[in-house]
Amino acid sequence: MVTRFKEALNSGKFVITSEIGPPKGTNIEKMHHHIDLLKDKIVAMNVTDHQSSVMRFPSIGGCLAIKEHGGEPILQMTCRDRNRLALQAELLFAYTRGVRNVLCLTGDAVPVGDHKEAKGVFDLDSVQLLKAIRQMESGKDLGGNDLDGAVEFCAGAIVTPEANPIEPQLLKFEKKVEAGAEFFQTQAIYDLDNFGKFMKYARQFPVKILAGIVLLTSARMAKYMTENVPGIFVPQNLIDELAAAPKGEALNKGIEIAGRMIAALKKDSICDGVHVMAIGREELVPDILAAAGL
Secondary structure, X not given: OOOHHHHHHHHOOOEEEEEEOOOOOOOOXXXXXXXHHHOOOOOEEEEOOOHHHOOOOOHHHHHHHHHHOOOOEEEEEEOOOOOHHHHHHHHHHHHHOOOOEEEEEOOOOHHHOOOOOOOOOOOOOHHHHHHXXXXXXXXXXXXXXXXXXXXOOEEEEEEOOOOOXXXXXXXXXXXXXXXXXXXXXXEXXXXXXXXXXXXXXXXXXXXXXXXXXXXXXXXXXXXXHHHHOOXXXXXXXXXXXXXXXXXXXXXXXXXXXXXXXXXXHHHOOOOOEEEEEOOOOHHHHHHHHHHXXX
């Protein structure tokens, strides 16, 4: 079965995905609101899987909510919290419930989250999870046992074009392609010239690349990410642009910057689409798309 998301990737059109952050608790009204707001404006929605190692409502639950509301979900699966038994079982469950897109992640380190006493599992990494999906599609589990009904997924992974040094990222990228990744959603990019260099390299491979766009809400946020988040670099001119915004206008300036970047990526056909991350401000994604002229 070819998913709506996979059809879009193969269509040659500029693909837009975004991210839904599940709540920390059982109140899922805001999540439902964000799903309804975005389902007709973008191709598919990722549901984060205990992002930054913070315990939240599960990705699979969010994906089922997206299906119920008529949207197209992308299940995020991290290897941090589950061994190969649990990962394979969740893939079987997802498939039977019509969730057919998966983003494979190794997962953030436990100490950065809110349960520092938790034990990280990391039985598999993202490359091995991709291989597991492809093996399950052949009708076998990771133990070599026959499955009574196989799976079929559009599977992808992440890449960090701003990593410094970049060489280890390129090596991991190639391993993920070899393991069966069909698409990549990148970590946040802000330097379009540098991203263009990465894309010249990535175009050697038969995969689709969606550039990650994280909404900058202030100069302070931009500076913090550059100094503290590995693989993210916000050029000084963008930090200065945010700092120069009139009082109370930094968020609007961030929306303008994100829209401008998306428009440039689309106009110059630099990549295959974008993955917009508003990080808890999903209601602003339509404004970002409007700023991009989409």
